[in-house]
Amino acid sequence: MTGSRKISQWLTNALLIFAVFMVGGPFLWVLLGSFKTEQAINNPLQLLFVPTLENWSIVIEGGSFTRFGILSAQVLPPAVLVFPFLAMAYALRLNDTLVAVTVAHISLVLPVVTWFLIGFFEAVPKEIEEQAQVDGLGRFAAFRAVVLPQVAPGLGAAAVFGFVLSWNDLFYALILAPGNAKTLPVAIAGFNTFRGVQLGAMCAAILVSVVPVLIASFFVQRRLVRGISGGSLKY
Amino acid sequence: MASISLQNVTKRFGDVTVVEDLDLELEHGQFTVLVGPSGCGKTTTLRMIAGLEETSGGRILVGDVDVTGLEPKDRDIAMVFQNYALYGHLSVRRNIGFPLKARGVAKEEIDLRVTEVAESLSLTHLLERLPGQLSGGQQQRVAIGRAIIRQPKAFLFDEPLSNLDAKLRLEMRTELLRLQRQLGVTAVFVTHDQEEAMTLSDKVVVMRDGRVAQQGTPASVYAEPADTFVAAFVGSPTMNLLPGEVADGVFRSATPGLVLPTEGMVPGPVILGLRPEDALLTPGGSDGTIDLVELLGPRAIVRVRCAEIALTTVVEGSALAGITEGATVGVQARPGSLHAFDPDTQQRR
Numbered sequence: 001m002t003g004s005r006k007i008s009q010w011l012t013n014a015l016l017i018f019a020v021f022m023v024g025g026p027f028l029w030v031l032l033g034s035f036k037t038e039q040a041i042n043n044p045l046q047l048l049f050v051p052t053l054e055n056w057s058i059v060i061e062g063g064s065f066t067r068f069g070i071l072s073a074q075v076l077p078p079a080v081l082v083f084p085f086l087a088m089a090y091a092l093r094l095n096d097t098l099v100a101v102t103v104a105h106i107s108l109v110l111p112v113v114t115w116f117l118i119g120f121f122e123a124v125p126k127e128i129e130e131q132a133q134v135d136g137l138g139r140f141a142a143f144r145a146v147v148l149p150q151v152a153p154g155l156g157a158a159a160v161f162g163f164v165l166s167w168n169d170l171f172y173a174l175i176l177a178p179g180n181a182k183t184l185p186v187a188i189a190g191f192n193t194f195r196g197v198q199l200g201a202m203c204a205a206i207l208v209s210v211v212p213v214l215i216a217s218f219f220v221q222r223r224l225v226r227g228i229s230g231g232s233l234k235y
Numbered sequence: 236m237a238s239i240s241l242q243n244v245t246k247r248f249g250d251v252t253v254v255e256d257l258d259l260e261l262e263h264g265q266f267t268v269l270v271g272p273s274g275c276g277k278t279t280t281l282r283m284i285a286g287l288e289e290t291s292g293g294r295i296l297v298g299d300v301d302v303t304g305l306e307p308k309d310r311d312i313a314m315v316f317q318n319y320a321l322y323g324h325l326s327v328r329r330n331i332g333f334p335l336k337a338r339g340v341a342k343e344e345i346d347l348r349v350t351e352v353a354e355s356l357s358l359t360h361l362l363e364r365l366p367g368q369l370s371g372g373q374q375q376r377v378a379i380g381r382a383i384i385r386q387p388k389a390f391l392f393d394e395p396l397s398n399l400d401a402k403l404r405l406e407m408r409t410e411l412l413r414l415q416r417q418l419g420v421t422a423v424f425v426t427h428d429q430e431e432a433m434t435l436s437d438k439v440v441v442m443r444d445g446r447v448a449q450q451g452t453p454a455s456v457y458a459e460p461a462d463t464f465v466a467a468f469v470g471s472p473t474m475n476l477l478p479g480e481v482a483d484g485v486f487r488s489a490t491p492g493l494v495l496p497t498e499g500m501v502p503g504p505v506i507l508g509l510r511p512e513d514a515l516l517t518p519g520g521s522d523g524t525i526d527l528v529e530l531l532g533p534r535a536i537v538r539v540r541c542a543e544i545a546l547t548t549v550v551e552g553s554a555l556a557g558i559t560e561g562a563t564v565g566v567q568a569r570p571g572s573l574h575a576f577d578p579d580t581q582q583r584r
Contacts (some may be wrong), residue, residue: 043553130287131320133307135381136337145337 067118071113081107082175089176100176101183107170109162116161120154121147156220164213184209237298237388237421238263239284244293246279246445253279253443257293260424262438266415268424270432271442272468280442281391284423286310297388308337312442313382314391319374321366321381327353328362331380339383346389352380372403379414389421396431408434429469433457441465459574463581466508466574472536472547475509478578486573492542493521495568500575501584508574511536514548515559520567525560536566541566 033041035051042054082104089100124147132142148155178186188209191202239261246254254276261267269277283293284289286307295303302310313334322330329336331352332345340348353359356376366374375395382390392411396404412435415422426432432439433453440450441464448468449461460466466474479488481502486495488507495507516523516537523539523546537558539546546566548557558564575584 125318125320127316127318127320128322130285130307130315131316132322132333132337133287134285134312134314134387135310135334138308141337146322148324152324161503165368 067115070114074108074111077204078108078171081175081220085172086175095224096177096179096181098177098181098183101181104172104176105166106171107164108169112165113162116144116158117151117154117199120151120158160220163216167209167213239269239389239421239423240296241284242294242296244280244283244295245291246276246283246288247291252445254283257445257447259440259447259450261421264419265437266412266422266424266435267438267440268426268432268436269440269442270426270429270468271448273427275442276445277442281314281393281423284389285312285314285391301395311388312391313385313387314497315378315382315395317394319366319378319395319398321374321377322449323366323537325534326363326365327358327377329365330377330382331358331362331527333381334385348384350386356380357517363581364577371399372407375399375407379411383414383418385422389417389423392422392424394426395424397428411435421472430471433469441468443468460508461581461583463506463576466576466583470510472511472549474574475511475514475546476576477507477509477544478504479507480504481575488544490521490543492540492544492567493552495520495573497573497575498571500573504578505584506576506578506581508576509546509568510572511547511549512575513569513572514539514546515567515569516548516550516554516564517567518565520565523562523564523566525558528555528558528560539564539566 032047034055035053036046036049037052037054040046040049085100085104085107086095089095089097094100109198128146128150129139132146133139137145167183168185169183170189172181173186174189175180177183184205188202188205191198191205239259241257241259241261244254244257244259245252251537257280258277259280262316269280271277283290286302286305286309290303291329292467293303294301297310297312302518322333325333328349332349335348336346348361349362353362356379358376359377361369361373361377366377378395382557395411396407399407408431424432424435436453438450439453439456441448441456443464449465456465456469460469460474463476467476477488477493478490479486480491481497483502484497484500486497486500486505486507487493495509497507516525516539525537525542526540526545527538529536529538533552535550535555535558536553537548537550539548548566549558576582577584
């Protein structure tokens with residue numbers, strides 16, 4: 001190895017270390033910060049300190065840990081998740097079926113919809129549910145009779161949201177069911193053939209695919225507006 | 236209708252004891268008010284009676300039935316929450332009829348009873364509206380209607396008047412009292428407002444740090460507060476509490492300024508309690524200067540400074556001549572009106 005190559009190798013390494021530090025540094029700081037007390041956290045250079053679990057207990061007891069846990073799958077890129085799904089689908093002989101796509105979509109849609117609905121449920125005062133219990137209902141009956149109707153607009157919106165998310169997905173559907181059970185987005189992508197793109201047919205297919213979304217949104221939007229304005233009550 | 240009895244009831248949230256070893260007898264047909272500052276455990280106590288909060292120890296009896304482990308729905312107790320907790324998606328009619336429907340009462344019967352209750356609360360013209368379309372006072376009446384429709388064993392009220400404006404609060408207070416007298420029900424009412432407690436209750440229970448500081452009729456609690464906490468909490472304006480010493484039949488405040496004759500009071504260090512209405516601004520006694528006059532209409536709250544002591548007094552409108560800010564007055568106590576508390580234990584002597 002010549003001297004100049006050595007220097008260039010050394011420079012490359014130095015740059016890489018610098019890059020790693022730039023990316024990893026903030027994470028390291030956050031990691032350390034999560035174990036620091038309020039006083040110690042104000043000194044970012046302080047590497048020696050008595051660690052505390054207080055911050056973690058706040059997050060876990062406050063429920064936000066579970067809340068973020070629900071979304072943890074969303075942190076991973078779909079490409080990481082789709083191959084285990086494909087392997088499982090093969091093992092269960094479910095490849096190229098809508099069942100495989102449905103299961104994959106549930107893992108994708110359910111956390112997002114759950115997250116979306118948390119706010120709606122939190123907006124219903126706890127007293128409503130308690131009042132129904134005092135009025136003579138069991139816990140679940142109270143939930144069904146007075147809490148669910150209050151979040152109905154939210155449920156509708158979440159339904160459309162989840163539907164659109166699933167309806168428009170190309171990636172999972174393309175890999176899990178590219179053949180006989182292909183979904184609309186996969187079929188639309190199919191107009192891009194090795195002979196070129198059949199633009200006209202693709203446009204028509206796109207319009208067809210938009211119609212159900214529009215219809216669903218229309219009905220839910222009407223209910224959503226009525227639900228929010230009609231039954232609203234200041235607590 | 237039934238009495239409610241709490242026996243050694245304790246409630247802990249983790250390491251924090253909110254209610255400790257509470258013994259309470261809430262008598263049949265009586266209006267009992269639990270009163271105390273925020274965090275004294277009064278709402279938790281109410282919620283334990285309703286079954287919304289499990290007890291950590293002790294027993295709760297409604298009539299002769301031990302309800303300690305029962306679900307709220309099996310206790311046959313009605314409750315009115317601070318925010319009324321009306322079902323926003325149901326009409327007033329269905330809100331009021333809800334407890335009957337939840338218990339599977341026939342529709343015709345529900346209609347009949349809702350009509351009766353709505354009439355008694357002047358809600359008939361609002362029956363088809365949604366709660367969101369009602370004013371605060373109307374919502375309050377719907378919540379009360381929903382509580383009285385099924386004739387429960389007892390009513391629980393969790394600060395139901397605190398969301399109303401001052402005028403409406405007075406009106407609803409009178410209405411609640413009238414309703415309770417008319418129905419003759421056992422009622423438990425929670426408030427932090429001592430004035431509300433005094434006016435509504437047959438029996439007032441003053442709570443502090445999860446324990447009963449004192450219980451009795453409003454008149455007895457007012458006349459003979461058990462300790463300095465109750466003395467300061469009950470009554471408006473607040474009782475003057477003055478550390479000092481009794482010697483030779485005379486009280487001298489620790490901070491110089493006030494000297495008052497005391498009849499038959501044990502000599503030695505004392506915290507002297509003087510209700511503002513018992514402090515008389517007449518010639519003679521200790522010298523004072525008037526700091527501030529707050530006119531309330533029929534009477535005025537007058538702040539007087541006797542050397543370094545600030546004293547609150549109440550003066551009737553008819554006696555306000557010459558009471559102006561900056562004027563010099565004599566301060567005396569109404570004979571026999573003084574309260575003495577032990578400086579160490581804070582208990583009444």
